[in-house]
Amino acid sequence: MKSGSNLEKIIASGQMAVTAELGPPMSADPHEIIEKAKVLKGFCDAANITDCQTAVVRISSIAAAYISQQAGLEPVMQMTCRDRNRIAIQADLLGAAALGLKNCLCIAGDHQKFGAAGKLKGHPGAKNVYDVDTCQLVGILQKMRDQGLQQGGDKIEVPPKFFIGASWTPMGEPMDFRPYNLKKKVDAGADFIQTQGIYDMELFKQQMEKARNLGLHERTAILAGIIVPKSAMMLKYMDSSVAGVTVPKPLIERMLKAKEAAGDDKKRAKELQEQEGIKITVELVKQALEIPGIKGVHIQAIEWESAIEEIVKAAGLYPRPNL
């Protein structure tokens, strides 16, 4: 075992892994994390604790991950390259490991201009760091863990033992380079991969075939990312505005149908779309798990953690293994 995390154990056991997502709040109140952790506990093997996603200031991933762990939900802490140089990154990794955290997902981080896609003020005038990129960050974690060395070469008495993750946007542009992008992260030391949200399963199958041809599925655990759709509007937005995400028309039409079935009743339209969203997610999860080389799913129910229970049960992924 590299880290001994629950996620690592489940992947090592050959069972399909399920991860979810928990977004920390924009306040110093820990209760929201505890509540969300309670909702997710038992329905996933670990949950990603986002690191100021969309470049919005929230409780730090490490602190929220610790709170989640205390509440009984195994966290996958996230570390972006946007906000810290290699000194801060490694200091935080040592601290996180000392707190008992065992999974870490390395990501570039949304650019500071994002500010929650314009919904919040954010900090567009912030200075970003990007001292290292994701690939280099993965390499730093591996060097710390396996060689007991800091990036600069100094020895680490007690190395941080992380199960190292990275993200992958299989349908990002240029698509023919994306399998190699994945290979670099695997070469750098990524033990597991969570993909960007996938709606176009056929296209994803093609990218997975390329990844398999490079032998990557045997060297890392690829978890297919599924973002739970809430409404037709959300699917349209994802299709048009989120990089690396394409939503097949039939899925959007299904959601529109669900919405229209409610007539003018807005509350009912919301309910029907949410029901359809869960149905779509379950189908996508099942399809993804059948793709050779896939080792699990990363289900993101953004600000809708309560949906995970129903999805996991309907997809036949409940109860979660207790190792």
Place this chain on the structure above:
Amino acid sequence: MIVAQQKPFEEIWEMIKDFKKVLVFGCNTCVAICHAGGSKEAEILASMLKIKASQEGKEIQIDHAAIERHCEPEFFEPMMEKARSYDLILSTACGVGVNFLSERIGNIPVYPALNTSFYGAVPEPGFFVELCAGCGSCILHLTGGICPVARCSKSLMNGPCGGTSNGKCEVSDQIDCAWYLIIERMKKLGTLEKLFEIQPPRDWSTSRDGGPRRISLEHIRAYEEKEEKSENKTEAC
């Protein structure tokens, strides 16, 4: 070249309004090419400031001048005496020029009329684009002549992030994704496999180190010293 842009006029006015004798001092190299601070721009700025001063009822003598380059002493030495007769130099040179003149002119303030922006090229008249970050450790041979340090919004070194859309950056559809360009260029050059290698964490000490970066060409300095000595000898004879 160095690309700069004139500061908002009101900001410049706020800087100079309490001085009595101001020289708007242009530079005819980089900042003239980008229409920000050459002799023409220095003259126009001086005129605008004169109009503003008269509107505000302020008595300020505002003159203008320009020299070829603000970053080498020989160009502004002949102007130094005149410059010292002012109580403010409003420089329309780049930041290098403002620093360099400040160090040499004595107890006269040198204020910047420009915001020095980047090292760039002129793809078409009136349009300037940053292409190099001056990081001090060039890797363009590995990236098809397209710099990810300057041109990728995240200065990524190992390929694109997940934010590429229609060849554009996640930050704006007005910004080309540098990695998209690099990959397409490397495909055309038949050298895509170069990108499969992991680039290790960079040594940024060439980019931002302790204090200003310096380069000393010893052979040139030794030659100049020798020349100076032999000149002195000739004079003594």
